[in-house]
Amino acid sequence: MWVLLSVLCPLGLQGQGSGALTVGQIDQSSAKRGSTFTQKIPLHLKAGFHVNSNTPADDYLIPLRLTWAMGKVTSEGVVFPKPQLENYAFSAKPVSVFSGTFTVEAKFRVAVDAPVGAATVLGKLRYQACNNKECLPPKTIDVQVPLDIQ
């Protein structure tokens, strides 16, 4: 199985994270110096679990957050999908969540003086997952975006 995964997923492209939320395969992007590019980040939640969306209605809930390390490739914003509004016993009003498989889009700008060649953009994804009966502690996982700078 691992051999198969190694063949199918070149180094750095395997799923990232091992908790309720995992990052799917991120395809390598190509971008010219001085340009912008958008990268799709596929996310998978364990069956039965949800994470709060990036805009939870309740101030006490921990939002989904994706942040990027600063460098020659900088973040120009993150676009989350439209959240689901789900009813749970613990909330009088619908809760804004993501569940199942969904994709987040991250936009980047490559500096004009960025070195040409392979690079990796490093990010942190913070989430807090629950099912309808229990919650897991908040967790932060690494996200790696492989990039070919031209």
Next chain:
Amino acid sequence: MINLRTRIAMAGILAVSALTTACSSLPTSASAAVKSEKDRNLAPDFTLKDSNGVSAKLSDYKGKVVLLDFWATWCGPCKVEIPWFIEFEQTYKDQGFAVLGVSMDEEGWAAVKPYIQERKLNYRVMLGNDQVGQLYGGLDSLPTTLLIDRAGKIAKVHIGLETGKDGFQNEIKNLLDAPRRSVGSSLGSMPAWLAGTR
């Protein structure tokens, strides 16, 4: 010779039967019961600061029945139980019962104190830490709620919303009604509650 249709029907009956057996063995609030005294383990002792800045030690509650609730402000299911615990504290506190809340919020009192005021928690709330979490097996899921008998032993562990208000109430009454025995000299220091207490 059994034909294919009969085989499929038999397999279906067996599958339904297996599922029914499995489901009937799951705990329900009606059948929820505390462990027998001989099977209980000492609750690991700890000292934490409460919302008034006063040190609170679990072993100080020896002689009382304690509902120890590990929770967090960001935990939706925890919110369901908190009104029950407020009611239990009010109803049973004069009978030798206490609710202790241990918040596992990383943000500390800045997050927890407004929540206590907003929801009018009437029981003692402490701020937990990783060390206490490890004493209780890591607390991978919240809410995790323990019922501790007068001797400081764990009589029941609930992980998540696995029982209703009535289930908790029955267990509290059961422990309060149990004959008083001499309490142990000290509380435990090992995650003994993991040993099949649930």
